[in-house]
Amino acid sequence: MLKALFYKEWLKTRWALFIVTGVLVLALIKMILEISYGIRFMGANAYWYQITIMGSMYYVDLLYLPFFAGLLVGVTQFVPEISESRLKLTLHLPMHENSILMYMVSYGTISLILVFILTYILFILISSGFFPAEIVYSAIVTTLPWFLAGMVSYLATATVFVEPIWPKRVLMILIFSLYIANLLDSDHYNEYAHSLIYLFIISLMFGITILYAGQRFRKGVLK
Amino acid sequence: MMVKLSRLFLILIVIFVSAIYLPKYYWISFENRVSTPLSFYSPVLHTVLIAHYGGRNYYYTDKHGKHYKRKRVDRLLPLNNYRLLAATGHMPDSLMGRKITLEEVRLNNFTMRLRPKDIFTPVIPLYPLFESRPTRLKLELPESFFRINQRMEFVDTESNKIIEHLSTDFTRALQKKGFVFPAKKIFGNPTTRKPFDEGYFAVDGKNRLFHIKMIRGKPYCSPVPLPEGLRIRAIFVKEMELREYYGVLISEKNEIYFIMYDQYRLQKIPVTDYDAAKDQIVILGDLFSRVFNVISDQTLHSFVTNRDYKLIDTYQESWPGNKETLAGHIAQYVFPFSLKMSSSKSEYKDFYFSSYNVQALLLNFVLFLLTLLLLKRREFSPLKKWYDPLLVFITGIYGFIAVLIFENTDR
Numbered sequence: 118m119l120k121a122l123f124y125k126e127w128l129k130t131r132w133a134l135f136i137v138t139g140v141l142v143l144a145l146i147k148m149i150l151e152i153s154y155g156i157r158f159m160g161a162n163a164y165w166y167q168i169t170i171m172g173s174m175y176y177v178d179l180l181y182l183p184f185f186a187g188l189l190v191g192v193t194q195f196v197p198e199i200s201e202s203r204l205k206l207t208l209h210l211p212m213h214e215n216s217i218l219m220y221m222v223s224y225g226t227i228s229l230i231l232v233f234i235l236t237y238i239l240f241i242l243i244s245s246g247f248f249p250a251e252i253v254y255s256a257i258v259t260t261l262p263w264f265l266a267g268m269v270s271y272l273a274t275a276t277v278f279v280e281p282i283w284p285k286r287v288l289m290i291l292i293f294s295l296y297i298a299n300l301l302d303s304d305h306y307n308e309y310a311h312s313l314i315y316l317f318i319i320s321l322m323f324g325i326t327i328l329y330a331g332q333r334f335r336k337g338v339l340k
Numbered sequence: 341m342m343v344k345l346s347r348l349f350l351i352l353i354v355i356f357v358s359a360i361y362l363p364k365y366y367w368i369s370f371e372n373r374v375s376t377p378l379s380f381y382s383p384v385l386h387t388v389l390i391a392h393y394g395g396r397n398y399y400y401t402d403k404h405g406k407h408y409k410r411k412r413v414d415r416l417l418p419l420n421n422y423r424l425l426a427a428t429g430h431m432p433d434s435l436m437g438r439k440i441t442l443e444e445v446r447l448n449n450f451t452m453r454l455r456p457k458d459i460f461t462p463v464i465p466l467y468p469l470f471e472s473r474p475t476r477l478k479l480e481l482p483e484s485f486f487r488i489n490q491r492m493e494f495v496d497t498e499s500n501k502i503i504e505h506l507s508t509d510f511t512r513a514l515q516k517k518g519f520v521f522p523a524k525k526i527f528g529n530p531t532t533r534k535p536f537d538e539g540y541f542a543v544d545g546k547n548r549l550f551h552i553k554m555i556r557g558k559p560y561c562s563p564v565p566l567p568e569g570l571r572i573r574a575i576f577v578k579e580m581e582l583r584e585y586y587g588v589l590i591s592e593k594n595e596i597y598f599i600m601y602d603q604y605r606l607q608k609i610p611v612t613d614y615d616a617a618k619d620q621i622v623i624l625g626d627l628f629s630r631v632f633n634v635i636s637d638q639t640l641h642s643f644v645t646n647r648d649y650k651l652i653d654t655y656q657e658s659w660p661g662n663k664e665t666l667a668g669h670i671a672q673y674v675f676p677f678s679l680k681m682s683s684s685k686s687e688y689k690d691f692y693f694s695s696y697n698v699q700a701l702l703l704n705f706v707l708f709l710l711t712l713l714l715l716k717r718r719e720f721s722p723l724k725k726w727y728d729p730l731l732v733f734i735t736g737i738y739g740f741i742a743v744l745i746f747e748n749t750d751r
Contacts, residue, residue: 161497162468162481169464170530215342249495251466251487288745295357299681307462308689315691319356322349329346333749
């Protein structure tokens with residue numbers, strides 16, 4: 118049963134996942150080109166100076182990508198469900214309704230985490246080729262909130278789609294966007310070093326927000 | 341149960357977001373610029389003159405509040421305005437009973453600004469060590485960056501590999517002077533836009549201070565004697581042609597010292613009332629005096645010393661902040677608290693909560709009653725759904741918005 122459910126989710130989202138992975142890999146290739154160009158033209162020492170002292174982020178292209186990745190996966194997974202109210206059928210599967218919703222979002226979360234881990238491994242390998250551990254470490258700390266924003270944007274998208282009423286959806290989009298904006302407000306490296314763990318805990322709360330929307334969907338509320 | 345928890349999380353997210361953005365946009369709408377005054381010391385009047393910037397009005401006052409027009413002050417602060425005075429032929433040729441030259445005035449003038457943001461800021465602990473006696477005279481960015489962990493290591497930027505001979509040389513030189521690895525803090529002024537280079541000051545594993553620089557490719561290392569029990573918070577290194585001091589040292593107890601060229605003597609600066617986490621310091625130096633302006637959100641406390649760092653004058657002024665404006669008073673009644681993720685005092689994003697405004701409890705109570713009413717209209721028993729009104733009573737407008745958006749759907 119679970120396998121079938123996951124397979125259904127895979128059918129819906131596989132293209133999105135391929136595209137997301139492809140775009141992230143392209144962004145990393147662009148990053149390699151830019152670093153090597155920068156080093157050739159400025160000199161490696163000046164390039165390091167730009168990073169460590171002037172605070173430039175050679176990975177800044179990654180800022181919004183995880184956010185869009187989460188959005189895309191969320192949309193491709195949930196648009197087919199809400200068009201013509203197919204979600205009603207899904208919720209009629211012989212399984213507890215909340216469990217079905219939770220399995221659906223865990224599928225998306227896990228697949229996004231896998232994509233992000235792959236991206237991180239490549240990112241760390243590339244960075245270590247050019248830079249010492251200190252710079253790589255700061256790159257990780259600086260980009261983590263951006264990937265966290267990707268997870269939140271996925272979970273938030275899922276919740277927004279399951280919510281049946283439009284005015285409420287708009288309010289949800291507003292609130293969730295403001296929350297995500299908070300994670301993407303990076304203009305200096307390691308800024309989130311002290312608060313990251315707490316933001317991570319708060320972001321975990323998005324994991325079950327879909328249940329509230331799901332309950333409203335089942336009840337067919339009108340406002 | 342899970343649905344209840346889900347709704348609670350949504351409500352907490354709304355409270356979190358609105359506690360950040362409602363006060364933020366409220367203040368973007370109503371906040372007024374408060375311009376900070378700054379003290380100068382007049383060698384003509386032998387007293388402080390306070391500059392008040394702010395829009396079109398730019399005027400000075402003395403300690404007693406007497407106004408001076410900007411133009412008149414040019415001649416009262418000849419050392420600060422020497423270029424202007426020299427260009428118009430008004431520069432005095434002697435001051436404080438001695439002859440002065442323009443060259444002397446230029447050499448002795450300096451400004452330093454030490455902000456909390458410069459202390460509380462993340463760093464990547466890799467630093468370029470400049471050649472301090474460059475053969476072509478101009479400072480050049482070195483090809484390697486160093487770190488001080490279990491030893492001092494130089495990493496070549498081109499190959500990203502450790503340069504063994506430099507690392508061994510410097511590690512040995514440091515060990516010889518008793519440096520205990522790893523370094524806890526490293527301070528320098530890594531820029532080529534300075535007249536010469538004085539390298540770095542590093543705090544070793546036993547909280548002792550060492551001066552490290554590179555002279556003709558060879559290490560120079562010297563311990564800097566510290567007073568008993570002094571713990572270093574930060575050092576601002578600034579190379580100046582005057583060569584009086586290497587930089588400003590700020591201790592964990594908020595004491596300020598200059599690290600003097602004279603055998604690394606620590607010259608204590610007679611400044612009280614300074615908190616490195618909150619206040620910025622603007623140091624104005626000239627031929628005859630030093631002015632230390634300690635600026636906090638709503639006060640200026642200035643300490644003037646002579647060149648021997650003996651206190652010769654002080655000045656203190658406070659001004660109303662935005663909290664004392666009408667908008668500020670209203671805010672206290674509307675927002676029970678506010679949250680900021682960034683601060684003007686630190687480069688770190690963190691949870692900067694304001695203190696709780698007791699005044700807002702009035703509005704909170706009204707919203708609390710409204711929440712009860714709403715529950716009743718939806719035919720919920722307030723006794724069973726007690727947590728909604730309670731949350732509203734504590735978090736006020738934020739909680740109220742949250743329970744309005746995510747109403748109770750579960751019966």
